Amino acid sequence: MNWSDILEFARGPFFYAALLFFIAGMLFRFTRIVLLGWGKDRVKSKGSKLGGVAKTYAKAILVWPFIPWVKNTFNRNPIIYIAGGLFHLGLFVVIFLGAAHMLVWKSLIGFGWPTLPLPIVDWLAAVAIIAMLILFVNRLINPVLKLISGPAEWLNLLVVFLPMVTGYMMTHHLFFQYEMLYSLHMLAVDALLIWIPLSRISHFMFYFFSRTIHGAQFGKRAVSP
Amino acid sequence: MTTTQTAINTFVHETGAWVASQLEACTRCGMCAEACHFYQATGNPEYAPVWKIELVRRAYEQRFTLGGKMRVAMGLDKPIRDEELGAWSKIVYEACTMCNKCALVCPMGIQLGPIIHNVRAGLSDAGLVPEDLKAAVQKQKEIGSPLGATDSVYDQRIEWVADEWEVDLPMDVQGADTLVVFSSIEVMKFPENIAAIAKILNKAGEKWTLSHKAREVVNFGFYEGNEELTKLFMKRVFDGARELGVKRILVTECGHAYDALRWTAANIMDVPDVEITHVAGYIWNLVGAGRIKLKQGALDDKGVITFHDACKIQRRGGHIDEPRELLKILAPNAFKEMTPNKEQAICCGGGGGVIAIKEADPQRYKVFEMKMEQANRIGAKTVAMFCSNCRLQFTDGVQKYNPPFKVAGMSQLVADALVE
Ligand code: HEM
Numbered sequence A: 001m002n003w004s005d006i007l008e009f010a011r012g013p014f015f016y017a018a019l020l021f022f023i024a025g026m027l028f029r030f031t032r033i034v035l036l037g038w039g040k041d042r043v044k045s046k047g048s049k050l051g052g053v054a055k056t057y058a059k060a061i062l063v064w065p066f067i068p069w070v071k072n073t074f075n076r077n078p079i080i081y082i083a084g085g086l087f088h089l090g091l092f093v094v095i096f097l098g099a100a101h102m103l104v105w106k107s108l109i110g111f112g113w114p115t116l117p118l119p120i121v122d123w124l125a126a127v128a129i130i131a132m133l134i135l136f137v138n139r140l141i142n143p144v145l146k147l148i149s150g151p152a153e154w155l156n157l158l159v160v161f162l163p164m165v166t167g168y169m170m171t172h173h174l175f176f177q178y179e180m181l182y183s184l185h186m187l188a189v190d191a192l193l194i195w196i197p198l199s200r201i202s203h204f205m206f207y208f209f210s211r212t213i214h215g216a217q218f219g220k221r222a223v224s225p
Numbered sequence B: 001m002t003t004t005q006t007a008i009n010t011f012v013h014e015t016g017a018w019v020a021s022q023l024e025a026c027t028r029c030g031m032c033a034e035a036c037h038f039y040q041a042t043g044n045p046e047y048a049p050v051w052k053i054e055l056v057r058r059a060y061e062q063r064f065t066l067g068g069k070m071r072v073a074m075g076l077d078k079p080i081r082d083e084e085l086g087a088w089s090k091i092v093y094e095a096c097t098m099c100n101k102c103a104l105v106c107p108m109g110i111q112l113g114p115i116i117h118n119v120r121a122g123l124s125d126a127g128l129v130p131e132d133l134k135a136a137v138q139k140q141k142e143i144g145s146p147l148g149a150t151d152s153v154y155d156q157r158i159e160w161v162a163d164e165w166e167v168d169l170p171m172d173v174q175g176a177d178t179l180v181v182f183s184s185i186e187v188m189k190f191p192e193n194i195a196a197i198a199k200i201l202n203k204a205g206e207k208w209t210l211s212h213k214a215r216e217v218v219n220f221g222f223y224e225g226n227e228e229l230t231k232l233f234m235k236r237v238f239d240g241a242r243e244l245g246v247k248r249i250l251v252t253e254c255g256h257a258y259d260a261l262r263w264t265a266a267n268i269m270d271v272p273d274v275e276i277t278h279v280a281g282y283i284w285n286l287v288g289a290g291r292i293k294l295k296q297g298a299l300d301d302k303g304v305i306t307f308h309d310a311c312k313i314q315r316r317g318g319h320i321d322e323p324r325e326l327l328k329i330l331a332p333n334a335f336k337e338m339t340p341n342k343e344q345a346i347c348c349g350g351g352g353g354v355i356a357i358k359e360a361d362p363q364r365y366k367v368f369e370m371k372m373e374q375a376n377r378i379g380a381k382t383v384a385m386f387c388s389n390c391r392l393q394f395t396d397g398v399q400k401y402n403p404p405f406k407v408a409g410m411s412q413l414v415a416d417a418l419v420e
């Protein structure tokens, strides 16, 4: 077997299988949670639940989703905010606004959209990779993160790191032969797709549950979320 | 059944989609640690809010999720063992005021405070409650007050307050509008609060009453996380309200009780169709409606006055603006905010039952030191608050550290400034 066979497999049947697993897995987790049952909230509101939800999303979207609103906390631990924020920013730009990925989306869902110029995407990808390294080191040394990180947390970082790095090396033709890097990139992407429904990286879906609950709970009490 | 199994069963029982979806959302980023005053004050990583909910997370994942089951099978995660539970009892009872500040810092917006309450519920069912707290809960169950206010002590105290401050304290008045329920902290330690609130209500011409049946507002069962007793203690209050046919229950200066009665009761038991409100909001309503008048600037010549936000009355209760409106009348020039304040404020350190547990003293004082420092930074001469549990903590802390400020109950300040 040579690299082009592996590539054929990794971007062909294996990719579609992984994609299917990802979609089915996320649907399963979604239904599983919803079916656990939502107790009705019979408490009379002081403020407006809907208002609280609207406000919390407005705050989240206007700047970026994970900026909390406590200056004091920011001052005490800026690393996670900045590195975490840049990592996600890079990630989203690469996945949705990079020309190569947009074409993948187009082939999957049938339409495309304007993309950002390569140098910008490229820069943000590099920033995201560096940010991930910082997050990794921070996880190694911060006493709280050391305590709460099990093998699954390390795997999360690794599984996202690999597609990013191989993708970056690919666009720059670094170190290895192109076909080999492409194959590794696709294998890493497939692994990511499979790992997401099994792990906490699924937080991008549950984020919408917890933010909504957050807004409703604070809104109900007429407190700014 | 092993203690672990009992605890796990309770966790699972309490884990509806509401809790589960939030547990799933956690990215284990550890930011919530920085929100918690217990972590800020001690640097102990076990005080990180996310670590406090670790048990529920593991119970939930290992019971409900394929991923969780797989991770245990692959050795990536450990099942919960009996020996571990005790360690969590120390963390969630002795280093958490259930203030929910962490929810504001968590980037996913997870309601950590209420989930920590679920951890307490599991530990309570497993019998792993700190001795001091358990004793206080038993006392409330048996004699109706965790502070030893039996029926006769209560009567004596109320009679004494009426004499000493020359106020009318209506008792068991059928058909009154408002049932006022004091906490035994007020009855036993801050009786001047009772007189103050009575003065305000009498001045406003409120038709109010006390009740023998509903004579204790604090709820130590809620601190413990014991649902049966939480309901029992609230039922006593609601029975009093039903018996007298009142329109509203006015919770006095007790935060945890307000959290239980106002924001929890309706979801776990039958609640009479009455308004449940807190003096912090009610007094401001009386001012707004012109039923009482306050001396403008009454406190302006007494040095800087600041307001301490009680977690259950302000951030979790929603009465953030009302006390400030009152202080703007009483001390338009002398009133100054500490930083952080309002919904971002840090706790006094004694809430959530922490002050009732001797073993928690070291971290309780450390948190108080932070709060004291905030008050000193603005040169406060008076720290006012609307919660007698906070006030207990402040009074204790002031005795220990002798800072240049004194502690005051808001109701008292308002009562002293009433225009005749
Ligand atoms: C709505 C979308 C999303 C939101 C709101 C979100 C939010 C967050 C937040 C707040 C954190 C913790 C802080 C940090 O380390 O940055 C985090 C961590 C993380 N996120 Fe996301 N995320 C989203 C989507 C994604 C996606 C699509 C992926 C990957 C495919 C991803 C991968 C990760 C990883 C690997 C971490 C862990 C970083 C570490 O261990 O320090 N996220 N996310």
Ligand code: SF4
Binding pocket: B035, B036, B037, B038, B047, B048, B049, B052, B095, B096, B097, B098, B099, B100, B101, B102, B103, B112, B113, B116
């Ligand atoms: S609820 Fe308050 S005391 Fe408890 S962990 Fe959160 S911030 Fe700390």
Ligand code: SF4
Binding pocket: B025, B026, B027, B028, B029, B030, B031, B032, B033, B049, B050, B105, B106, B107, B108, B109, B110, B112
């Ligand atoms: S801040 Fe929120 S998401 Fe981060 S570890 Fe704490 S609970 Fe989890």
